[in-house]
Amino acid sequence: MTRPSGTTRTVRRIGVGLIAVTLGLLSACGSDDDGSSDAAASSSSPSEASTSASEPSAGSSTSSSAAEEPAGGTLDVSSVDFDYELPSTDLTAGEYTINLTNTGSASHDLVVERDGQDVDGTDVIGPGESASVTVMLEPGEYVFYCSVGNHRSMGMEVAVTVT
Template identity: 35%
Template sequence: MSVPPVLFEQATLVRKERGEHTMKIPHHPRSSARRRAPALLLAALAVVAVTGCSSSSSSSTPKAAATTPPASAPVGAPSAGTSATGSAAASASTGTSVTVTEKEYSITPSQTQLAPGTYTFVAENTGTVVHALEIAGPGVSATRTDSIPPGQQAKLTVTLQPGSYELWCPIDSHKALGMDTHIQVAGSSS
């Protein structure tokens, strides 16, 4: 049985006052590790708090995505730092703007019923941790923005066809925590 250091020191003082002989017993080697554990835990939590819940790096400047993919990537293929489009026509136009508000842990588009056509989704991070926006559906396969720091925004331009599209935050487990929604595209393009 291990005696807590404080009780051990108090018992030693009582024995000294009584004139009893005391023998100093060295502390177990793990006792200092146990005292350091809370400090290490606090340091680890501080690192997590500073880095947010992002699994990728971000800067303090907004990373608004470009509206055209690089020449080496096929149209519709997302790449880091750019937005992808569902068709070549989308690269020539920014399309109708749809605001998507992201915060812990919800995602809210300004419109959920759309007509076919080109749209620019403006993802606004009103939360306190890093988020991003990813879209998938007919003609759009998992197209996403770069990481969006708190208080910043990023744009993603896609061409939508009739059908259902999923919008979510791909950062860590944000989707599972509720940052997932759907929009519907119905009718024919004009």
């Protein structure tokens, strides 16, 4: 049996029309969604995007190792009986490594003295031996002397001017 259609016919027609339009819009969008719905399953690997957190930021700390040292370096000194031989007694302030080589026949050392105070010095070394000491020389008057026995009074001292 068919339904009785009377006063509701106009309402249904409008409603069908709206539904048709709405379905048309929805179907246009919906067909596209159905066609690309499998892309989400293929390209979703849940664990990535954790590779950019560990970039090495080093490289800026290698060039600033130390302040500019004024001069310094190595100073090769020979001790003889009873004197020192060194390339210069006028030095530019800086950190020096004094390499003492004993070319004499007695034991010697080299003590760095400033204003009557011992700053630093090498060990006492025998003939043919060598020793070194690293000392910061600031501008001033220094004396390098041998602390063994009476060597200093025998002439084993040399005035060094640091500027």
